[in-house]
Amino acid sequence: MDAYQALYGHFEELAALDHVRGILDWDRRVVMPAGGAEERARAQAAVARWRRARLADPRVGEWLEAVEPGSLAVEDRANLREMARLHRRAAAVPEGLTGALAEAAARAESAWAACRPAGDWAAFRPHLETVVERVREQAAALAETERVTRYGALLAGFQPGLTADRAEGLLGELEDFLPGLVARAEREGEAAPDPGGPFAADLQEDLARRVTGLLGYDFHHGRLDRAAHPFTGGAPADIRITTRFEERDFAPGLLAAVHEAGHALYEQHLPARWRHQPAGRARGMAVHEGQSLFMENQVGLHPGFLAQVDGMLAEARGADPDRRQGSGAALFRRLTRVAPGLIRVEADECTYPLHIRLRHLLEQRLVTGELAVADLPEAWEASMREHLGVAPEGDHGNGVMQDPHWAAGLFGYFPCYALGALIAAQLMEALRLDLPALDHQLAAGDLAPPRRWLAERVWARGSLEEFEALISDATGKPLDTGAFRRHLEARYLRGPG
Amino acid sequence: MDAYQALYGHFEELAALDHVRGILDWDRRVVMPAGGAEERARAQAAVARWRRARLADPRVGEWLEAVEPGSLAVEDRANLREMARLHRRAAAVPEGLTGALAEAAARAESAWAACRPAGDWAAFRPHLETVVERVREQAAALAETERVTRYGALLAGFQPGLTADRAEGLLGELEDFLPGLVARAEREGEAAPDPGGPFAADLQEDLARRVTGLLGYDFHHGRLDRAAHPFTGGAPADIRITTRFEERDFAPGLLAAVHEAGHALYEQHLPARWRHQPAGRARGMAVHEGQSLFMENQVGLHPGFLAQVDGMLAEARGADPDRRQGSGAALFRRLTRVAPGLIRVEADECTYPLHIRLRHLLEQRLVTGELAVADLPEAWEASMREHLGVAPEGDHGNGVMQDPHWAAGLFGYFPCYALGALIAAQLMEALRLDLPALDHQLAAGDLAPPRRWLAERVWARGSLEEFEALISDATGKPLDTGAFRRHLEARYLRGPG
Numbered sequence: 001m002d003a004y005q006a007l008y009g010h011f012e013e014l015a016a017l018d019h020v021r022g023i024l025d026w027d028r029r030v031v032m033p034a035g036g037a038e039e040r041a042r043a044q045a046a047v048a049r050w051r052r053a054r055l056a057d058p059r060v061g062e063w064l065e066a067v068e069p070g071s072l073a074v075e076d077r078a079n080l081r082e083m084a085r086l087h088r089r090a091a092a093v094p095e096g097l098t099g100a101l102a103e104a105a106a107r108a109e110s111a112w113a114a115c116r117p118a119g120d121w122a123a124f125r126p127h128l129e130t131v132v133e134r135v136r137e138q139a140a141a142l143a144e145t146e147r148v149t150r151y152g153a154l155l156a157g158f159q160p161g162l163t164a165d166r167a168e169g170l171l172g173e174l175e176d177f178l179p180g181l182v183a184r185a186e187r188e189g190e191a192a193p194d195p196g197g198p199f200a201a202d203l204q205e206d207l208a209r210r211v212t213g214l215l216g217y218d219f220h221h222g223r224l225d226r227a228a229h230p231f232t233g234g235a236p237a238d239i240r241i242t243t244r245f246e247e248r249d250f251a252p253g254l255l256a257a258v259h260e261a262g263h264a265l266y267e268q269h270l271p272a273r274w275r276h277q278p279a280g281r282a283r284g285m286a287v288h289e290g291q292s293l294f295m296e297n298q299v300g301l302h303p304g305f306l307a308q309v310d311g312m313l314a315e316a317r318g319a320d321p322d323r324r325q326g327s328g329a330a331l332f333r334r335l336t337r338v339a340p341g342l343i344r345v346e347a348d349e350c351t352y353p354l355h356i357r358l359r360h361l362l363e364q365r366l367v368t369g370e371l372a373v374a375d376l377p378e379a380w381e382a383s384m385r386e387h388l389g390v391a392p393e394g395d396h397g398n399g400v401m402q403d404p405h406w407a408a409g410l411f412g413y414f415p416c417y418a419l420g421a422l423i424a425a426q427l428m429e430a431l432r433l434d435l436p437a438l439d440h441q442l443a444a445g446d447l448a449p450p451r452r453w454l455a456e457r458v459w460a461r462g463s464l465e466e467f468e469a470l471i472s473d474a475t476g477k478p479l480d481t482g483a484f485r486r487h488l489e490a491r492y493l494r495g496p497g
Numbered sequence: 498m499d500a501y502q503a504l505y506g507h508f509e510e511l512a513a514l515d516h517v518r519g520i521l522d523w524d525r526r527v528v529m530p531a532g533g534a535e536e537r538a539r540a541q542a543a544v545a546r547w548r549r550a551r552l553a554d555p556r557v558g559e560w561l562e563a564v565e566p567g568s569l570a571v572e573d574r575a576n577l578r579e580m581a582r583l584h585r586r587a588a589a590v591p592e593g594l595t596g597a598l599a600e601a602a603a604r605a606e607s608a609w610a611a612c613r614p615a616g617d618w619a620a621f622r623p624h625l626e627t628v629v630e631r632v633r634e635q636a637a638a639l640a641e642t643e644r645v646t647r648y649g650a651l652l653a654g655f656q657p658g659l660t661a662d663r664a665e666g667l668l669g670e671l672e673d674f675l676p677g678l679v680a681r682a683e684r685e686g687e688a689a690p691d692p693g694g695p696f697a698a699d700l701q702e703d704l705a706r707r708v709t710g711l712l713g714y715d716f717h718h719g720r721l722d723r724a725a726h727p728f729t730g731g732a733p734a735d736i737r738i739t740t741r742f743e744e745r746d747f748a749p750g751l752l753a754a755v756h757e758a759g760h761a762l763y764e765q766h767l768p769a770r771w772r773h774q775p776a777g778r779a780r781g782m783a784v785h786e787g788q789s790l791f792m793e794n795q796v797g798l799h800p801g802f803l804a805q806v807d808g809m810l811a812e813a814r815g816a817d818p819d820r821r822q823g824s825g826a827a828l829f830r831r832l833t834r835v836a837p838g839l840i841r842v843e844a845d846e847c848t849y850p851l852h853i854r855l856r857h858l859l860e861q862r863l864v865t866g867e868l869a870v871a872d873l874p875e876a877w878e879a880s881m882r883e884h885l886g887v888a889p890e891g892d893h894g895n896g897v898m899q900d901p902h903w904a905a906g907l908f909g910y911f912p913c914y915a916l917g918a919l920i921a922a923q924l925m926e927a928l929r930l931d932l933p934a935l936d937h938q939l940a941a942g943d944l945a946p947p948r949r950w951l952a953e954r955v956w957a958r959g960s961l962e963e964f965e966a967l968i969s970d971a972t973g974k975p976l977d978t979g980a981f982r983r984h985l986e987a988r989y990l991r992g993p994g
Binding site: 013016017019020023024027031032033034035036038039040042043046047050218219220221222223234235236237238240276 | 510520529531532539543715718719731737773
């Protein structure tokens with residue numbers, strides 16, 4: 001058999017393993033009873049081992065050697081490149097470590113869910129310590145093979161093609177200009193506007209379904225559930241979104257659903273022809289967060305789109321649609337207040353990247369061993385004060401324990417959010433040039449034109465191109481902080497629009 | 498390494514595959530969006546292939562040859578016997594066929610769910626035809642290795658140790674005496690009593706949680722959901738039950754939940770020490786249905802227990818518990834009406850085995866090829882008339898399409914229900930001798946004594962003994978139809994008690 005054909009068949013089985021992993025993860029986070037955590041951790045460790053065994057299989061190395069890339073079509077060459085990347089990284093990490101990390105992470109994530117409500121750091125800490133130990137070993141093994149820094153090796157696992165220096169450059173620029181912008185944008189004098197609640201969870205779920213449906217999220221190939229920490233998961237043709245609702249305000253739960261719908265739209269529009277091959281996967285998590293933040297911030301906070309939301313809220317409440325305000329202006333003003341706070345997922349667009357920057361700095365020190373897990377809460381408080389001027393003062397549930405990422409072993413993921421914000425803004429700037437009627441389309445709830453544009457330029461390209469080339473090709477220039485900065489200045493320093 | 502140790506490690510990985518399969522099945526039946534069916538079928542076929550590859554692995558055969566059983570403890574010898582059984586059956590079926598059957602079954606079950614509401618036989622039939630073709634091939638391959646009939650080979654897949662002749666003997670006896678008993682028990686003159694509804698689904702779910710909790714079902718290691726066709730699924734330490742609710746009457750949904758709780762109690766009490774080994778699995782599906790039917794019919798329809806249900810219904814309805822009737826007598830009379838009907842899962846205890854018998858006869862003819870799928874609806878109507886005196890008259894959703902078993906490839910499963918009814922009655926007869934206060938305990942809602950008895954004699958034994966020995970040891974005599982017949986005569990021919 002032809003070596004490429006052998007690889008092709010081999011990686012089709014990998015798609016089935018990824019399907020399994022996606023469903024087990026979703027199940028664990030959304031429906032699994034607490035008592036099932038230990039057995040699930042065992043099962044997920046086994047799946048991680050099987051996945052690693054398939055990717056690291058020495059035959060894959062031999063087949064990769066044997067393929068003559070020149071004999072392949074362009075897209076198959078891209079597929080081959082992605083296969084080689086997956087093989088190299090999997091083979092770099094010893095078999096036992098892959099299973100041990102998956103098991104520790106599954107267990108720590110369950111512990112996080114149990115300990116977070118009371119902010120019980122003492123009970124959570126040993127779980128995180130185990131995960132961090134395994135992650136350090138993983139990073140060291142990857143760094144050796146990939147010949148990059150340990151942290152850079154982790155980054156590239158989430159966003160292939162991203163280096164530690166590139167991330168440092170972009171996040172450093174954000175750290176330079178954002179504090180000044182936040183100070184100018186803050187409207188501390190104003191009292192927080194009343195959202196006009198309470199809003200029952202069922203009403204909010206109805207609203208979330210209407211709004212994500214308007215965005216184009218396909219419920220025939222997905223579902224919407226509630227989760228402690230909103231995420232998008234599942235498997236191809238079955239991409240599931242989650243959100244959480246708080247009674248006092250519908251906006252956080254709705255915007256989380258819109259964010260997740262952005263992820264889901266990307267997954268739902270990946271190239272069907274490449275569905276079971278590496279080239280058909282999303283291009284990386286920075287690009288992914290670019291799509292979710294595009295929907296959340298560029299579309300979801302657009303005043304015209306908010307007028308649509310206003311109308312849908314009135315409908316969900318059973319109110320006469322004619323009695324609605326007919327304008328999203330009040331909602332826009334309320335949702336674009338800038339105010340440094342404790343919680344990343346509740347942060348406004350201007351302070352959000354600062355939450356990321358502090359995690360970016362802390363996780364690098366955790367990975368290198370410069371910072372011990374035991375000293376993390378103190379470092380967290382100090383870093384919050386430095387970057388945001390507020391601190392949780394020992395309230396760990398709203399401090400260092402607010403996110404599940406580190407428990408889940410996801411070190412090197414956070415920068416993808418900040419880069420996603422840059423990508424979203426840069427996509428929007430390019431899209432506006434191509435779609436002069438965009439403001440009217442969003443105000444009319446016609447999402448088809450921007451959806452088609454994104455599908456063609458980003459979503460349907462899967463991993464056929466490399467990260468930086470994908471963004472350059474889609475937007476006409478290399479990724480930088482310019483579009484994001486112009487976006488914030490236009491929205492937050494010169495009023496709506 | 499010692500050969501038995503090698504086998505032990507090898508089968509621990511099988512437990513992880515079974516975990517994956519259990520969660521994927523539950524997900525598909527309870528939460529999966531319709532558009533995910535095709536991808537799920539692919540993924541489940543892959544899991545079936547991996548499972549088959551692990552079981553049929555030639556190394557397993559070599560290790561089995563190398564072990565000296567005399568060197569093992571008694572329980573390890575039983576574990577070895579179960580390993581050999583699993584290996585033999587898996588190796589008998591060609592690799593491609595295992596995957597093809599799993600894929601066809603997953604697809605047909607989704608088609609069944611879509612086609613059943615409208616009873617669309619024409620759309621469902623090609624799916625069933627594919628499954629039946631694959632099942633015939635599977636049965637032929639197994640029969641050759643196991644040197645039994647094709648149907649017998651399938652039966653033994655669900656209830657190891659059960660032969661086609663033994664099943665024919667027991668079901669034939671039931672067919673002989675049940676029609677006469679039904680005729681004497683029928684109270685056709687009476688109008689169907691009014692259940693006193695409507696009963697909102699949420700209220701029924703609340704009631705189902707209370708009652709299954711009273712039985713001892715552990716929600717920390719399980720959950721209760723709604724499904725088109727009630728089933729028990731999940732994974733060890735995470736055993737999930739499902740039921741369905743109809744507004745006009747709470748009883749069918751409640752009894753289905755009680756039935757599934759019986760399955761779940763068995764799974765929740767399997768021997769923890771053997772959790773990841775073949776000896777730790779349930780002894781077979783006839784024994785399993787014995788536990789579910791014990792809870793449904795022997796406990797769930799007990800007049801004393803029904804008084805408890807009556808009280809819980811009043812509580813769920815928010816009524817003053819003192820205002821409840823305080824007796825389950827009316828409920829008992831209503832739920833023990835004997836009346837032949839179209840639907841197996843709604844049948845009373847007396848006619849239920851006749852529903853099984855007709856499926857038993859039809860599925861044998863389908864497996865041997867004597868009956869074509871195209872001729873199945875007609876054969877169904879004729880068989881219903883013969884065994885139950887009623888027929889769906891072309892209403893396939895309430896006829897041949899009422900059950901998902903055949904779509905799911907489960908040929909040879911149905912006899913387990915009838916045998917389960919025999920087992921449940923025989924267990925109850927033996928248990929009454931050991932627990933003279935049983936009627937009072939059930940009336941007081943104290944389920945601990947019978948639960949301890951069953952746990953010790955059946956549940957915690959896993960597959961450490963063979964089927965017939967397990968029942969003989971637990972009840973003091975070989976399985977026969979006597980206890981079931983005495984149970985029906987006592988309950989249906991001489992009034993409550």
